[in-house]
Each structure stands twice: as structure tokens, then as C-alpha cells.
Amino acid sequence: MKINTVIFSGSVSALALALVTPALAGEIVGTVIDESNTIALRSAQVTIVELKRTAVSEDDGSFLFGDVPAGDYTIEVRYVGAPTVQRRVTVPAEGMVRADIALGGDKAEIIVYGQSANQASALSRKRAADTVSDVLSRDAIGQFPDQNVAESLRRLPGINILNDQGEGRFVSVRGLDPELNATSLNGVRVPAPESDVRSVALDVISSDNIESIEVKKSLTPDMDADTIGASIEIETTSSFNRKRDLLTLKAEGSYNDYTGTVTPKGSLDFSRRISDNFGISGGISYYQRKFETDNIEADGWDEDDGRVFPDEINYRDYDVERKRLSANLSFDFRLGDATTLYLRGIYSQFDDQEYRRETSFKFDEAPSSGSGDSVLYDDADGEISVQRSLKDRFERQRIRSLVFGGETNDGDWHAKYSVSWAKSSERENGSIDPANFEKGFDGDGLKLGLDFADPRKPLYSVSGSPGAVADFSNPSEFELDDITLTALSDSRDREYAARLDLGRDFQMDGGTFTVQAGAKGRWRKKLYNLEAEYWENEDLTLADVLGEQTYRITDISPVLNKNGVRDIFFGDRGAFELNPIDSQYDSAVEDYTVDEDIMAGYLLGRWDSSTLRVIGGVRYEHTKNDIRANTVTLFAEDATLPDGSTAAEDTVLVVPNAFKRSYGHWLPSLNVRWEPSQDLIVRTAGYRSVVRPKLSKLAPRFTIEQNDDNEREGEFGNPELRPYEAWNFDASLEYYLSNNGALSAAFFYKDVKNFSFDVNIDDPGTYNGIPYDEATIPQNGKSAKIWGLELSYSQAFGFLPSPFDGLITQANYTYTDATGKVPVDGDPLDLRKITLPATSKHTFNLALGYEKGPVSLRVAGTYRSKYLDELGDDVSEDRIIDNHFQLDMSAKYRVTQQVQLFYEWVNINNAKYYAYNTIGSRRNLLQFEEYNWTMKFGARVSF
Secondary structure (H helix, E strand, O other): OEEEEEOOOOOOOOEEEEEOOOOOEEEEEEEEEEOOOOEEOOOOEEEEOOOOEEEEOOOOOEEEEEEEEOEEEEEEEEOOOOOOEEEEEEEOOOOEEEOOEEEOHHHHHHHOOHHHHHHHHHHHHHHHOOOOEEEEEHHHHHHOOOOOHHHHHOOOOOEEEEEEOOEEEEEEEOOOOHHHOEEEEOOEEOOOOOOOOOOOOHHHOOOOOEEEEEEEOOOOOOOOOOOOOOEEEEEEOOHHHEOOOEEEEEEEEEEEOOOOOEEEEEEEEEEEEEEOOEEEEEEEEEEEEEEEEEEEEEEOOEEEOOEEEOOEEEEEEEEEEEEEEEEEEEEEEEEOOOEEEEEEEEEEEEEEEEEEEEEEEEEOOOOOEEEOOEEEEEOOOOOEEEEEEEEEEEEEEEEEEEEEEEEEEEOOEEEEEEEEEEEEEEEEOOEEEEEEEEEEEOOOOEEEEEEOOOOOOOEEEEEEOHHHHHHHOOHHHOEEEEEEEEEEEEEEEEEEEEEEEEEEEEEEOOEEEEEEEEEEEEEEEEEEEEEEEEEEOOOOEHHHHEEOOOOOOOOOOOEEOOOHHHHHHHHOHHHOEEOHHHHHHHHHHHOEEEEEEEEEEEEEEEEEOOOEEEEEEEEEEEEEEEEEEEEEEEEOOOOEOOOOOEOOOOEEEEEEEEEEEEEEEEEEEEEEEEEEEOOEEEEEEEEEEEEOOOHHHHOOOEEEEEOOOOOEEEEEOOOOOOOEEEEEEEEEEEEEEOOOEEEEEEEEEEEEEOOEEEEEEOOOEEEOOEEEOEEEEEEEOOEEEEEEEEEEEEEEOOOOOOOHHHEEEEEEEEEEEEEEEEEEOOEEEEEEEEEOOOOOOEEEEEEEEEEEOOEEEEEEEEEEOOEEEEOOOOHHHOEEEOOEEEEEEEEEEEOOOOEEEEEEEEOOOOOOEEEEEOHHHOOEEEEEEEOOOEEEEEEEEEO
């Protein structure tokens, strides 16, 4: 007998393990597939009953047991939704025995096709996982009428999404801010296309070519530690996932009730095994969607003499066209019995063409009268500015990634390795954002009333002198104020990465102990460059670019033609004059560059038996930043310049600046998975994680406006922002039902330090040597506490008598309590308690399905409660997003084994978006939007 002592750090103490090395031993290798030999079954639990050793089948269905003493053994395979299978094998003294096992029997179709297959696959992967996690498989993504990856994810426990124009965009896990998540594509961290966030808007990625999505809510030492919400891991198809070649074509049309037009969507997906050791897979997807949004926004709310009123209200009519193009290609190689290699690339492009016609009112003074839910503004008291504008913006986002890697499993030694490149970008050039035509009424006899009987949709009315009323609707009276041209908005985020993981298994009585270590380097560069131009033409009026509204809430005419401004501006640029000061100022303010290098290493120990799995260890991550931006000061005419002279006209000074910083974190973790009985899983997890600040907030963009009285108003980035640091704890119970179902309950707790927020300071001070009278500065809060509960139930009712045996249900609910304290008016001693931004207290999902024979039906509802969107100076000025409930349905009919027709109805209940504040102890409109429903119909053909 040989005794080895293995010591690993972190929260795991020294552990002496007795290692028995058998003199005569062999290997058991095999694959788990379905009875029809169609797909490999991932996450099947394979156990050598006599030795109590357990393995989990890989994504290609393979499993391996090394150092098995010669003899006869029982292999038991369990997979949710399929009968348990046992097989007797004889292991030779030296060499290998194969044990390929097919599951399903008379239930083979249940684990291959449709809603039941999705549920079986997802529950099997959840059951086998090392961490607290949830999974969406390929079939699940196609079961719901979802338009992108974000909308697919909202069906999972604890998941909801933040919408943009009624479409899912950012993913919230356990009610938390999307900034606290991290996203990977085929193991590659995805950079963010947008200039101002770290979180990835998953509406860029089509859901058609995705094999699976796993949401990992706890961390092990070999995982990147940059998450507090979850690590979202997206995988595309591998040719080794399937035992048969695959070719699927899908074509559909999409109809939005507001636009009245049909737009196309199509996809192709394939997988082919060229030989036993080489395969190729991939796909391409295209989706064009046209829709309209009716919007109202208000700002500058105040309370006076018992009246609550805004100083600005905007009626906005959106016409939007979005196009998604996604493609992926993978090559898989098998080199002998020990090594597999892969090369995977993905490309996603998201084009967003937005036209926004707007009629807005700005009021210099409080209303002259008002009672109840109505107020009346009179231009005899102060100017009423009426603005009619157009936004004509085209924006293109791209995400690309390429990864080459592999895995070697040579007996007791195993290694994983990869190198990768990822780049995301967002680009505009030539957007008109916006063109403003304006007329001011001051003593002209105009009166404008606002009726807030429906607080979400206040309506306006015009009265007063006939001349003023006539001018209000006369397009010739509205002269061009200026055109803001986005000559260039260029956001780029690129990351190179390389990693190596090396492990050694030690076979013990009753289980396997593994020691594993690894290292990873990530080299990231994010930059943003804005070139804004302001153009003027005193001869141009609204009558020259007159159009027609498609707005439904009220009459906002006259409005601009969608293409009129562009045609005139680009057709005769010489007729317009550039405002150089505003152009220089806005362009220099936004620019920044951040380099972020992260070097990481870890050591872990893992114990695996048929009933217990423990993974513990420590990770170290070192972060280095090189951050560059500008100090931009705008001096008004007659302001005092830095040299003591007086500005003869508005003057802009631009001074480049740079900061460097570095820091490190030790990040221990422990995950325990205990299976006291075959149907019950108990999990606990404790780990430390870190989420680095938004790069745009770190950027030293220091902006100062100094007026002719030498009063200075500043807005600053903060290169000294500290990262979020969190201690996390999870505990869960999972009970797996005998007929393709499960019940689970989970508790989570997070102690977060250094959460960040913007502070408005009204008292004079100095920041980084720059004096100010008023300022907005991002700062760190001291700590926040987050805790909550997740409950989930899923069940396929195949045990019921016909026709009820086709019923399927999924339901989950999450409660999140996330609070912190922030200073009032910038005073660190005067704190108020807040709910963390973007945190919903309640999220709920319910899906009811029916699948029998050729028919598949599903109705799904998703709910999230209100959340804090932006902090105000006090609680009444906080921006709150109201609760949201949306109902969707899908229906499918399989004409033949190869052909399936489908129909989908999205947003059946016309779920709306509503943001408000509570000045005057009532809900006051900040933003309202409605979009109505969309229907889709089409066919899916498989070969």
C-alpha cells in the first residue's frame, strides 16, 4: 500500500488520503445514446455499482473509468425520463472493455423529440452538474416563441429579462443587475458591444443555432470569478453530439399588429460526421422584424401649491426595423482514444434602424392653474417651447469569437486547453440623432393643458388665441434649430485568452480523488470614439420635410418625413453651417480607452463517489488596468480661462489624461453535492467572487462646464472605483420524480462590498485636482445584502390516462431581497437604504404544454415585479420600472417525421413598459411604451 498526502489551500484543510494502486487493472469506456441511435445523451449518470464509482457522460455521450481492478461488475445508467439500465461487464487484467448503452426502450421518443426531450435533457444536466445551475437544451429553445437568446433564458428559474422596445435584451439572474452576470460563447468570454456596459445584450445572438445554454449560479475554482448573479454559458452544436447526420431548414413569416407587414425569418442547421474521428457542424440564421412603438416620456417633475407637474413632456412615435444574422461553424477531431480537438467560430450581426418622430413641450414656468389630474400652462407666464423632431439612426452590433482547444484524457491524467479571440463592436456613422424644429410661444396667447386622468398616457390640448392655435399646427412656423449628426460612434471591445487545466485522478475505495490546477490569461482592450457634429440652417422649416404620423395615442402632427431630413442634408451639405464648439466638446467628452489584463491561477481538490461530490480550492486573479480619456472644459463667453484671461467666445480645452492601477483577489470556493437517495440531491456552495466596475465608469472622462459667473458644473469618471466583492452562499434540495419531473428549492445569500452608483454633489469641492461647484461622480457603496429563495416544479404527466398523458408543466418562482445604503446629497454620513438597481423582488414563470402524437402546444407566462432603474436625489425622484407580465403561446403540428408546421403568438396581452417617480406621493410618468402583439408562422423540415 502506498500513502499519498495531498494538501490544497483555501477553506479546505490538509487531507491525508490512502491511495490503493491495484496491481492488475483495466478501463471501462463507452457511450450513452438513445434507443434509436439518434443522439448522444449528455449528463447520464454512470455508476460501477460494486465500487461505488460514478462518472457523468460527456457532451458526446462518452464516459471513462480508469484503474478498474480486474473482475466482473455491474454498470448502472440513469437518465431523467428513461428507465434505469444495468449491464454486466468483465474487466480484463490489462486493457479496455467497452460498454455502449442505449436508453429509452419504448420511451425512446420521449428523450429525443419535443417538450419531453427538452425536460429530460435539462433535468439530467441539472442533476449531474457540479454547481447550482439550470439548463436550456436545443429542443427547449425551439419550444417557445422567443426572438433571441435573452428571451429563451427567461424561462429558467430565477431568470428574467430587461426589455428594449418590447424585446428581451439584458438578462437578470435572481432579480439582480445584468452587470453582475458574465457570458461565454463556447467557453469564450463575450465582450460587450456597447460603449458603457460590461453586460452583453443577448438580443444580438439568434437562438436558432444554439445547442444549449447553462446558467451556473455558483462557482468552482476552475471558473472565471467575474460574476455575482450567474455565469451564462452558451454552446453551439458539435458534430460529436449526434450519432446521425443532421440537416434542418426552417422558414417563417412574422406579422406585427401595428405595422401590418409580414417579415421573413429563416435558418439552416447541420451536423455531419465525415468519419468516426472527424466531423463538421454549423448553421446560419436570418431574421428581419419590423414593429412600431408608441411612447410618452416626461421629465422635470415638481410640486407647487398642491399641483404636481412636469417641465417637459414628449410624445414619441417609433418605427423600427431589426435584422439579425448569425452563423457558426465547428470542426471536431478525435486523435486516438485519448484526445479530442475542436475549432469553433461564431458570428452574430444585429442591425437596428430606428425612426423616431417626436412632438415635445418644454415649459419655463409652473402651470398657471390646475386641479385634480389636470394642469394648464399659459405662455403669458413663461415661454412654451414646442419642438418637433426626427431621429434617424442606424446602428450595427457585431459579436465574433474563435476558439481552438481540446481535451486529453489518458488514464488517470487529464488536461484541457484552449486559445481564443473574441471581439464585439457597435458602430454608427451618418445617423441623424436628432433633427430639431422648434417654435417658442411667449406672450402669443397659447395655452397648453395636460390631462393625467390616465397617468400612463397623459393627453395634451391646445387653446388660446386663434393665431397662436393656428401657428401651433402650421409646419412653416417651425424652423430648424440644429441637426445632430453622429458622424461616427465606434465602440470596440476585444479579448484574447489562453488557458490550461491539468488534473490527476487517484482511485480510492468508494470513490475518486482528483487534484487539478490551471492557469488562464485574458487580455482585453475596450475603446470608444465619438465624432458628433451640430449643423444649422436658418432657412429650413418643417414644411420642407413634412410627413405623416403612425402614432395611435393622440394627434402629434405635424411630424417629419422619415427620410426627408437625410435627403436634404446629404443632398446639399453646403447649405448647412457647422457649430464647431458644440461639435468639438461632445466629441472629446465621450472618448476613452481601457486595457484590462487578468492573470489567474487555481488549485482544487475533488472527491467523487456514487453519493458524494466535493469540490474545493482557491483561485487567484490579478487585474491590471491602463485607462485613458480626456479632461474637457467648456468655458462660456466672458468666463475666466486657466491663464487668467477672459474668454472672448465659447472655448473648449481638451487635455488627455491617463491612469494605471492593479490589484489582486484570493477567491476560495467549496461546492458539495450529496445524494442521500437516488431521487434526492442536496447541494451547498460557498465562494468568493468579484465583478469589476464598468469600464466606461472607470474611464477618466472629466467634463466641466464653466459659465460667465465662473460657476463650474462637472461630471467625472472614477478610475479609482473598486470592484464589487462578494461572499456567496447557496443551498438547495432537488427531488427528481419518477416520470420526467422534478421539485427543487434553493436559498441564496450574498454579502456584496463596493457596489457602485452615481452621486450628485451640490456643494463646492475638488476632484482629482479639478474644482467644481456641482458634480456627478460614480462612487462605491459600503456593502449590500442579497438573499432570496428559488422554487421550481416541472412534470411530464405521462402516467395519466389518455388524453391527459400529453400534459407538461414548468413553474418557478424567485424571491430576492437586495438592499444597500447610499449617501444623501453626497454626504457620507447621511445614508438612505435602497433596493439595488435593476433588482426585482419577485419573478415568476409558468409554462403549460401538451404534446401527443403530431400535436405540440405551449402557453407561457413570465412576470417580474418593479425595480429601481436610476437613483434620484431622494426616494421620490428615483426612477422605478413597473412590474411586467407577458403571455406567449406556440402551436406545432408534425405533418411527417421530417416536416413540422408551427404558429407562435408573442405578447398576447400587449404587455407595456412603464417607468415612474413618486413626487407628490403619486406615480408620475417618466416613460410609457406599448407595442402590441406579433404572430409568426412557418415550417421546419429535417433531413
